[in-house]
Amino acid sequence: MLSFLLRHRAAIAGIGFAGLALGFLVSHRGVDGGVPGPLGLVGTPVQAVARGMADSIGSVVDRYVFLLEAGEEAARLRREVADLRRELLAVEEVVQENERLRKLAGFRETTDLPLVPARVVGRSASAWFRTVVLDKGSDDGVGPDAPVLTPGGVVGRVYEVSPDASRVLLLTDPNFAVDAIVQRTRAQVVIEGRLDDRCRVLYLARGEDVRPGDRVVTSGMGGVFPKGLLVGAVARAEAVPGEVFQRAELAPGADLSRLEEVFVVPAPGEENPP
Amino acid sequence: MRPFLAWAAALLGVILLQSSVLPLFVPDPWRPDLTRALVLWLALTGVPRRGPFLALGSGAVVDWVSGAPIGFTAFTRLVLYGLCRPFRGVFFDHHPLLLVPFAAAGALADAGLSAAVSLWVLERPLVSGAAWAVGWRQGVVDALWVPVVFIALELATGRRTPRLVPG
Numbered sequence: 158m159l160s161f162l163l164r165h166r167a168a169i170a171g172i173g174f175a176g177l178a179l180g181f182l183v184s185h186r187g188v189d190g191g192v193p194g195p196l197g198l199v200g201t202p203v204q205a206v207a208r209g210m211a212d213s214i215g216s217v218v219d220r221y222v223f224l225l226e227a228g229e230e231a232a233r234l235r236r237e238v239a240d241l242r243r244e245l246l247a248v249e250e251v252v253q254e255n256e257r258l259r260k261l262a263g264f265r266e267t268t269d270l271p272l273v274p275a276r277v278v279g280r281s282a283s284a285w286f287r288t289v290v291l292d293k294g295s296d297d298g299v300g301p302d303a304p305v306l307t308p309g310g311v312v313g314r315v316y317e318v319s320p321d322a323s324r325v326l327l328l329t330d331p332n333f334a335v336d337a338i339v340q341r342t343r344a345q346v347v348i349e350g351r352l353d354d355r356c357r358v359l360y361l362a363r364g365e366d367v368r369p370g371d372r373v374v375t376s377g378m379g380g381v382f383p384k385g386l387l388v389g390a391v392a393r394a395e396a397v398p399g400e401v402f403q404r405a406e407l408a409p410g411a412d413l414s415r416l417e418e419v420f421v422v423p424a425p426g427e428e429n430p431p
Numbered sequence: 432m433r434p435f436l437a438w439a440a441a442l443l444g445v446i447l448l449q450s451s452v453l454p455l456f457v458p459d460p461w462r463p464d465l466t467r468a469l470v471l472w473l474a475l476t477g478v479p480r481r482g483p484f485l486a487l488g489s490g491a492v493v494d495w496v497s498g499a500p501i502g503f504t505a506f507t508r509l510v511l512y513g514l515c516r517p518f519r520g521v522f523f524d525h526h527p528l529l530l531v532p533f534a535a536a537g538a539l540a541d542a543g544l545s546a547a548v549s550l551w552v553l554e555r556p557l558v559s560g561a562a563w564a565v566g567w568r569q570g571v572v573d574a575l576w577v578p579v580v581f582i583a584l585e586l587a588t589g590r591r592t593p594r595l596v597p598g
Contacts, residue, residue, distance in 0.1 A: 282446050282466070282493050283464065283494070324498045352460065352561045352565050
């Protein structure tokens with residue numbers, strides 16, 4: 158038997174392959190609704206195994222290709238998200254600047270004072286002096302001792318001027334002092350800087366009824382600051398036994414740690430510089 | 432030449448940093464005076480040479496940029512250099528952790544010197560309470576910041592810890 162099979166191995170192999178092919182073909186026709194022929198049943202188990210293997214390989218390939226595409230898509234989306242975040246940051250910056258400028262424009266309309274808008278471009282490098290540099294100078298009508306304001310209140314005064322820049326002594330500098338009055342009680346005081354975020358209130362008489370929260374405005378005396386500009390609010394006031402004056406502190410109305418745009422009051426006659 | 436150029440570049444860099452960048456993030460009393468660290472470096476290491484002139488010059492630059500009377504910070508930096516100079520080679524190189532309290536002490540010394548000098552120079556002298564209030568905050572920040580500056584300057588100037596010679 159074996160020798161017979163070996164002698165005719167080519168023919169047997171050919172018949173076997175032909176049968177397999179026929180079986181695949183017929184079983185496929187059976188699945189489509191045609192009458193499955195008996196030959197189709199011969200190839201079905203093999204076909205099922207082959208189909209299963211093909212399906213498995215196919216799904217692995219599909220997953221691999223999908224993952225590749227998914228990876229590329231993820232990288233593209235990450236780049237897009239990063240770009241969008243940058244744009245959002247820029248937009249937020251514009252929105253905030255818009256809000257600040259809107260407040261400045263609104264403040265400008267509430268006062269009769271001529272105002273020159275300026276940007277803060279630098280700050281003091283020393284721990285013992287509180288100054289800022291503005292981008293406007295004498296060419297823009299800014300002069301020495303010009304008051305500097307924001308909608309929040311007095312910021313300081315100009316003490317150095319060049320044609321296109323000026324330096325401002327801030328309210329919190331120890332060299333700064335302004336004559337002021339407590340708006341509610343009309344008590345006359347002097348506000349002096351002391352290097353931190355509060356100012357000293359000097360010469361507040363012992364008998365004055367001043368409370369935290371009382372607004373303090375410029376008195377107009379001294380000839381530098383016009384009358385009625387907000388300086389800040391009383392933060393603390395206490396009478397110390399044995400002292401003639403009360404010890405008081407003022408919280409500036411302007412946020413001096415976040416100065417970006419300010420207004421300078423030009424000298425009379427310099428409101429409209431050439 | 433390298434140590435001088437590195438130190439000068441560091442001076443310009445810290446001046447720019449503390450006048451333009453740091454104010455955006457750090458409120459005033461806590462904002463460190465980075466030039467003080469550069470003067471401490473000069474005093475404790477002697478690199479580059481001519482430390483007194485460089486200390487004086489760094490203070491003058493700070494005065495010019497800040498709008499302070501020229502010479503105010505220059506003088507206090509020179510005195511600070513003089514106070515720290517005796518400690519060169521005493522402990523810094525071999526006990527570097529001691530730099531932390533030394534940096535804090537430097538800030539407090541600067542506060543005291545500035546308050547003292549202001550009595551003669553400024554129309555309204557610094558109130559001592561205000562000066563110390565700023566000084567201790569600067570001391571805390573300097574204690575953290577000065578070691579970083581020293582490491583950066585060691586790398587930039589190429590200065591290395593001198594070896595102990597036995598005998």
